[in-house]
Amino acid sequence: MTALLEIRDLAVSVDGKTILDEFELVVGAGEVHAVMGPNGSGKSTLAYVLAGREGYQVTRGTIRFLGRDLLTLEPEERAAAGLFLAMQYPVEIPGVANMYFLRQAMNAIRKARGEPDISAADFMKRLRAQAELVGVPPELLKRDLNAGFSGGEKKRNEILQLLMLEPRLAVLDETDSGLDIDALRTVAEGVNRLRSPERAMLVITHYQRLLDYIVPDRVHVLVDGRIRRSGGKELALELEAEGYAAFQPKPAEPATAAA
Amino acid sequence: MPTARAVEPVPELLELWATSRAYLPGKGPVPGLRDAAFAAFREVGFPTTRAEAWKYTNVVPWVNRPLRLPPRDVPGTDRITAWFAGGVKARRLIFVNGHLLPELAHVGGLPGGVTVRGLGRLLQEEPDRVADALAELDEPRGLTALNTAFASAGAWIELQDGAALDEPLQLLFLTTATADSVLCNLRNVVRLGRAARLHLIETHVALGDAKPLSNVVSQVRLGEGAELRQDRVEIGAAPAALIERSRTVIAAGGRLCRTVATLGYGLSRHEQGVRIVGAGAEALLNGVFTPTGKEHVDTQIRVEHAAPSCHSNQFYKGVVDGRSHAVFAGKILVERAAQKTDAYQSNNNLLLSDEAEIDSKPELEIYADDVKCSHGATIGELDPAALFYLRSRGLPAALARSLLIFGWAEEVLERMADEATRLQARRAFLARLPGGAVLGEP
Numbered sequence: 001m002t003a004l005l006e007i008r009d010l011a012v013s014v015d016g017k018t019i020l021d022e023f024e025l026v027v028g029a030g031e032v033h034a035v036m037g038p039n040g041s042g043k044s045t046l047a048y049v050l051a052g053r054e055g056y057q058v059t060r061g062t063i064r065f066l067g068r069d070l071l072t073l074e075p076e077e078r079a080a081a082g083l084f085l086a087m088q089y090p091v092e093i094p095g096v097a098n099m100y101f102l103r104q105a106m107n108a109i110r111k112a113r114g115e116p117d118i119s120a121a122d123f124m125k126r127l128r129a130q131a132e133l134v135g136v137p138p139e140l141l142k143r144d145l146n147a148g149f150s151g152g153e154k155k156r157n158e159i160l161q162l163l164m165l166e167p168r169l170a171v172l173d174e175t176d177s178g179l180d181i182d183a184l185r186t187v188a189e190g191v192n193r194l195r196s197p198e199r200a201m202l203v204i205t206h207y208q209r210l211l212d213y214i215v216p217d218r219v220h221v222l223v224d225g226r227i228r229r230s231g232g233k234e235l236a237l238e239l240e241a242e243g244y245a246a247f248q249p250k251p252a253e254p255a256t257a258a259a
Numbered sequence: 260m261p262t263a264r265a266v267e268p269v270p271e272l273l274e275l276w277a278t279s280r281a282y283l284p285g286k287g288p289v290p291g292l293r294d295a296a297f298a299a300f301r302e303v304g305f306p307t308t309r310a311e312a313w314k315y316t317n318v319v320p321w322v323n324r325p326l327r328l329p330p331r332d333v334p335g336t337d338r339i340t341a342w343f344a345g346g347v348k349a350r351r352l353i354f355v356n357g358h359l360l361p362e363l364a365h366v367g368g369l370p371g372g373v374t375v376r377g378l379g380r381l382l383q384e385e386p387d388r389v390a391d392a393l394a395e396l397d398e399p400r401g402l403t404a405l406n407t408a409f410a411s412a413g414a415w416i417e418l419q420d421g422a423a424l425d426e427p428l429q430l431l432f433l434t435t436a437t438a439d440s441v442l443c444n445l446r447n448v449v450r451l452g453r454a455a456r457l458h459l460i461e462t463h464v465a466l467g468d469a470k471p472l473s474n475v476v477s478q479v480r481l482g483e484g485a486e487l488r489q490d491r492v493e494i495g496a497a498p499a500a501l502i503e504r505s506r507t508v509i510a511a512g513g514r515l516c517r518t519v520a521t522l523g524y525g526l527s528r529h530e531q532g533v534r535i536v537g538a539g540a541e542a543l544l545n546g547v548f549t550p551t552g553k554e555h556v557d558t559q560i561r562v563e564h565a566a567p568s569c570h571s572n573q574f575y576k577g578v579v580d581g582r583s584h585a586v587f588a589g590k591i592l593v594e595r596a597a598q599k600t601d602a603y604q605s606n607n608n609l610l611l612s613d614e615a616e617i618d619s620k621p622e623l624e625i626y627a628d629d630v631k632c633s634h635g636a637t638i639g640e641l642d643p644a645a646l647f648y649l650r651s652r653g654l655p656a657a658l659a660r661s662l663l664i665f666g667w668a669e670e671v672l673e674r675m676a677d678e679a680t681r682l683q684a685r686r687a688f689l690a691r692l693p694g695g696a697v698l699g700e701p
């Protein structure tokens with residue numbers, strides 16, 4: 001089985017400061033991986049580098065996605081290739097209706113893949129079904145994208161986009177934070193529907209709770225820009241009980257040697 | 260000679276006056292008024308950039324050139340109907356190249372107390388009333404004086420106390436490809452009596468490569484508790500120039516809500532004076548200007564609060580691209596009597612090109628002590644985080660940019676009361692954005 005995502009010896013810096021270093025991660029098709037780590041450890045940085053955000057400089061290493069060199073692709077090309085990032089802080093876009101935007105995004109991706117536009121009727125049918133599934137009310141679809149949405153509404157809306165765009169790799173950056181317990185369950189159900197042998201997920205979270213619903217195949221502990229330990233789903237429970245203290249780099253170890 | 264003396268008109272304009280003077284409509288006091296206006300125009304001349312209000316707009320090349328009065332031209336009706344707005348029941352006056360087309364007017368069967376007429380006929384039939392109205396704007400301004408001297412068309416709209424027009428009234432001003440060097444002097448008079456209500460749509464369109472000059476003067480009066488909603492689009496080809504000066508006086512409890520979208524014209528200059536003379540009145544002035552290429556847009560607003568407990572808000576946005584130049588000067592004047600005034604102004608701009616220029620000048624002048632006033636102007640670029648968000652969803656960079664720009668302007672466009680006008684504005688704006696056609700109709 002070829003890996004869907006393969007990150008090798010990655011070093012990333014922002015404004016000249018090394019954030020990720022010697023970072024390795026391989027995600028196979030059909031797998032769900034969780035990345036956990038303290039604040040500032042570099043989780044969102046990983047997500048942004050995958051999605052191609054400007055200002056995140058890859059100073060070393062490679063990322064292959066479905067056999068392609070991901071780092072040569074523009075953000076929109078990554079989306080067309082099947083990558084989706086549910087952001088920790090979705091951006092508010094005033095003046096652009098949520099529903100309209102979603103249709104533009106779908107059609108842009110279809111166009112990039114040489115597929116015809118989705119018909120208005122098909123789009124609406126699918127949108128209604130998926131919106132109901134993740135608990136996005138119709139009026140939220142008509143409102144401007146994320147503008148004035150509550151924290152939870154933004155997160156649900158990210159998952160709605162995820163379900164509509166059906167990517168091969170979904171990266172969820174703290175989709176659970178800001179969600180009440182019922183919303184968490186709804187969102188997790190939505191995500192689980194997308195699980196399939198040809199898709200993979202990278203779930204970034206602080207809490208074991210989400211992983212009760214989206215059960216991961218692998219859990220990675222990211223501390224200070226490096227994966228310090230990887231294991232099965234039990235690792236998340238261990239973290240919940242003991243925190244990250246055990247994973248802090250020892251003072252003797254030069255943590256940013258490669259910078 | 261006074262130092263601020265403006266530019267001497269070219270001889271062709273003097274000749275134009277001499278040859279056309281006798282044929283302009285209006286009896287009684289009107290010819291004398293025209294003569295006086297032209298004399299005033301000769302005295303004052305065209306404004307130069309030395310005048311504060313014209314500091315950033317060199318209007319001389321646009322106005323001081325050989326111009327002619329408009330010949331009649333009736334374009335195919337399809338070219339006209341494309342610009343209809345206000346819904347199927349809307350009333351309408353259509354002006355092509357500065358002439359009213361009476362055969363295409365739709366102002367029959369108006370409710371009682373509502374008068375909608377072309378100024379040309381009225382000048383002949385009721386010259387005294389029109390002369391009184393024309394004399395209302397007596398400040399010595401070159402372009403206004405020129406307008407008074409030549410004015411032969413425009414809309415005369417009068418609503419008696421308590422009268423209301425439930426359907427919108429559209430004034431469609433169109434210039435065609437044959438209108439090169441044509442001088443359209445349009446004069447509009449809008450008078451709303453006590454508690455009268457009107458929804459006015461002004462559609463300015465310049466077609467083709469002609470280089471006409473529309474010199475418009477509008478005088479608006481809102482009686483006590485009167486309500487005027489005004490939607491205005493300016494969709495003009497690059498060589499055309501549209502200069503308008505409007506003066507609006509609002510009595511107690513009156514309410515003005517005006518939204519302007521400038522989506523073209525090589526030169527668009529809009530000077531709005533609003534004077535609030537009675538308590539509890541409101542003036543909302545919304546606008547978006549979107550110059551690109553070498554277009555020049557100049558908005559000059561002056562809101563005068565002369566009565567207590569009134570509210571005004573200037574909400575203007577700019578999208579400034581290419582090698583264009585945008586000017587916004589918004590002033591709030593609060594007189595001593597105008598206690599408890601709430602007056603706001605904002606002008607936020609997206610500057611999209613290194614070669615474009617924006618001059619934004621907010622100004623407050625306050626003589627009352629118990630007021631809430633604020634103003635602010637910003638000039639910024641597109642938010643990179645927003646751009647990334649859209650691109651990460653698959654939208655190509657150019658499209659993502661256009662969508663963000665559209666969203667920026669939409670905050671103003673959505674304030675238009677008439678849906679058809681809003682759609683026209685959106686469509687015209689999208690057509691000016693890279694990849695905008697793909698964006699379709701949001």
Ligand SMILES: Nc1ncnc2c1ncn2[C@@H]1O[C@H](COP(=O)(O)OP(=O)(O)OP(=O)(O)O)[C@@H](O)[C@H]1O
Nearest residue numbers: 014015017019037038039040041042043044045046
């Ligand atoms: N523009 C920047 N300049 C300097 N440092 C930055 C910049 N952007 C991010 N960082 C730093 O990079 C580190 C990693 O940030 P990142 O957002 O990836 O952390 P995170 O693991 O997602 O944290 P959280 O759990 O709080 O979301 C932090 O120390 C942060 O301050």
Ligand SMILES: [Mg+2]
Nearest residue numbers: 043044045088
């Ligand atoms: Mg983060």
